[in-house]
Amino acid sequence: MADRLLSHARILELHAAAVSAHLTGSRDALLAGLGPAFVAGLPHARSPAEQILRTSTP
Structure with a gap:
């Protein structure tokens, strides 16, 4: 996981x-x-809360 800036656990905490x-x-x-x-390449989520999670995870 050296290529990730944040661990999955940390991403969930931030979410x-x-x-x-x-x-x-x-x-x-x-x-x-x-x-x-960059934004155009991001997947669209059903809600802003889901958007945070989808945008911050690989």
């Missing part, structure tokens, strides 16, 4: 923190600041 802080209101807000070409 839980983002959800509990109510940071899941908008996909656009979640992905603000990322390049449009």
Whole structure:
């Protein structure tokens, strides 16, 4: 797992923190600041909470 920046456990912790802080209101807000070409390549999720998880896991 040397190629990963964060462990799966850490990703789940960050996801839980983002959800509990109510940071899941908008996909656009979640992905603000990322390049449009990068965002275009991300899979779309059913909800912003799922988007956080899908975007942060390989």
